[in-house]
Structure formats: structure tokens, C-alpha cells
Amino acid sequence: MKEVIAEMERYAITNNVPIIELDSIKFIMKYIKLNNVKNVLEIGSAIGYSAILMANATDNVEITTIEKDEKRYKEAVKNVNKCGLDKRIDIVFNDALEVNLAGHSYDLIFIDAAKGSYIKFFEKFCHYLNPGGVIITDNLKFHGLVNNKSSVNTKSLRGIVDKIEKYISFLNDNKDYITKFYDIGDGLSVSIKKNNEK
Numbered sequence: 001m002k003e004v005i006a007e008m009e010r011y012a013i014t015n016n017v018p019i020i021e022l023d024s025i026k027f028i029m030k031y032i033k034l035n036n037v038k039n040v041l042e043i044g045s046a047i048g049y050s051a052i053l054m055a056n057a058t059d060n061v062e063i064t065t066i067e068k069d070e071k072r073y074k075e076a077v078k079n080v081n082k083c084g085l086d087k088r089i090d091i092v093f094n095d096a097l098e099v100n101l102a103g104h105s106y107d108l109i110f111i112d113a114a115k116g117s118y119i120k121f122f123e124k125f126c127h128y129l130n131p132g133g134v135i136i137t138d139n140l141k142f143h144g145l146v147n148n149k150s151s152v153n154t155k156s157l158r159g160i161v162d163k164i165e166k167y168i169s170f171l172n173d174n175k176d177y178i179t180k181f182y183d184i185g186d187g188l189s190v191s192i193k194k195n196n197e198k
């Protein structure tokens with residue numbers, strides 16, 4: 001297992017795959033353990049790195065993870081099999097915005113796919129959250145470029161940074177959730193649904 005993880009870290013560097021930072025995945029693993037999270041939905045598997053580490057947080061947490069890039073999906077399947085985790089990690093090859101999850105619900109939803117679609121992901125998947133569940137989002141600092149716009153000099157990058165800033169406002173303005181932001185790794189948010197029942 002350790003060797004497969006080290007191999008994935010090398011693969012990510014060589015092939016420019018943006019895997020989660022160590023401090024961030026440690027934070028999420030701890031969250032899974034402390035809150036007895038039973039199932040996770042991840043948007044954006046890449047090569048399965050964060051899914052495999054989340055599955056390692058406890059010995060019974062189950063992960064469903066969605067990836068739309070075929071090469072990365074295949075790599076993720078290979079890595080999950082190598083770790084013997086295929087019973088606990090289900091990898092879905094599709095665009096997350098097209099996936100139908102009717103009948104399923106999750107304790108933790110981890111949003112880590114196209115930064116420009118974060119609001120869409122949140123609005124679609126929040127309906128699949130169990131009571132007391134949480135939505136965690138990665139890369140809210142976007143490599144330090146959010147809140148540091150003067151250093152953003154291409155139009156496409158600026159577009160992404162704008163969208164992440166809009167997502168942060170969306171979370172802050174969302175009256176159904178309480179969101180905390182953490183300066184861990186590339187910036188994480190943790191959004192917990194308010195209990196509206198009286």
C-alpha cells in the first residue's frame with residue numbers, strides 16, 4: 001500500500017496531475033475518523049490518490065468517486081485494485097454533472113474537480129447529504145492566487161480565480177450551511193448543514 005501511494009505521488013509529478021496536499025488529506029482523514037463517517041462522495045478522482053487515502057482513514061468507510069477523464073479514471077481503477085480497495089472504492093467514469101445518484105446519500109461530500117463549476121457541484125450534490133453531513137471543498141486558495149489577483153496575468157487563470165472567489169461568497173451567503181475556511185494545504189472549506197427542524 002505505502003509503495004503504491006509513493007508511486008502515485010511520483011506519477012502525479014511526472015504527469016502533472018494535481019493531487020491533494022498532504023496536510024489537507026490528513027485533515028480529511030482525521031475528520032472521517034473522528035466523525036465516524038461511513039460513506040464519502042468525491043467529485044474528481046484523478047488517479048485515485050485522495051480516495052485511497054480517505055479509505056485508509058478507517059477500515060469501513062466507503063467511497064464513491066467520479067472522474068470524467070478516461071486516462072485518469074483507468075489509472076485510478078488500477079491503483080485502487082493494487083491497494084485491494086475495490087470493495088470499498090467505487091469509481092464512476094462520467095461527468096459529475098451528468099451522474100444520477102438517486103437513492104444514495106453520503107456523510108461527507110468532497111468537491112475537488114473543475115474549480116469553475118464549484119457552485120454547480122455544491123448545488124447538485126448537497127441534496128445527497130445525510131443529516132449531520134458535511135461538504136468539504138479543496139483548492140480555495142488556488143495555489144495562492146485567490147486574494148492575490150495582481151499576480152494573475154492570464155485571462156483563463158483570472159477566470160478561475162474569479163469563480164473561486166464567487167464560490168467563497170456563495171458559501172458565506174448560504175443560509176442553510178455554516179462554512180468554516182481553513183488555511184491548510186491549498187485552502188479547504190468545511191460546510192455543515194444547519195439543523196432547520198424545530
Ligand code: SAH
Pocket residue numbers: 018019020043044045046047048049050051066067068069072094095096097112113114117
Ligand atoms: N481528488 C484528487 C485530485 C482531483 S484533480 C486527489 O486529490 O487525488 C481534479 C479532477 O477532476 C481531474 O482529474 C479532472 O479530470 C476531474 N474533473 C473535472 N471536472 C469534472 C467533472 N465535471 N466531472 C468529473 N470529473 C471532473
Ligand code: MG
Pocket residue numbers: 018019020112138139
Ligand atoms: Mg485539489
